[in-house]
Amino acid sequence: AQTVTQSQPEMSVQEAETVTLSCTYDTSESDYYLFWYKQPPSRQMILVIRQEAYKQQNATENRFSVNFQKAAKSFSLKISDSQLGDAAMYFCAYRFFGNEKLTFGTGTRLTIIP
């Protein structure tokens, strides 16, 4: 069974600084997708960034980028120039290519210090 582990329950960063959230996963599959979702207090899960496992290039979306290490089964999220609006729970998620079921980690609560 696939598992996703987020070892940092809480992180904090000064506004405008950079922070990295960690995620590791376990799978025997070679074709899969990895995601970072943001969940603000409103509870709505919002997709931040997506990575296809067959792509060697790390995904980037504006201030958000990932460091995908397939052999190490590691998928970290880097947030540059942190903003107050980035404060939220961040969930790492895995999806096998052959189905659409998402497996989530336990989340990291990110606090932005003004």
Add this chain to the structure above:
Amino acid sequence: EAGVAQSPRYKIIEKRQSVAFWCNPISGHATLYWYQQILGQGPKLLIQFQNNGVVDDSQLPKDRFSAERLKGVDSTLKIQPAKLEDSAVYLCASNPMAGQGSTDTQYFGPGTRLTVL
């Protein structure tokens, strides 16, 4: 484009009572999901529909939970009778593509927070 709608946003019930949640996915989305998110955990898939058929309900506690998606659009998730451990946020999500191997993103609704006393 309107997002995934869910109601109610909050519900408080006594244990052994029944409750129902409603979800309206984004128009045209073939696949619909119900997730349970217990406090301090990530969402866990309860059931996945493709149009009005069930694709995966392996983690749905079928002795008390039921779900339906009539006409392949709206969906209702019911709990009867509720237990204390059912206290959680119930999230609905939809996906525009049907079938395996879809690369499309799941779009989530705001969720329903259920408290069972």
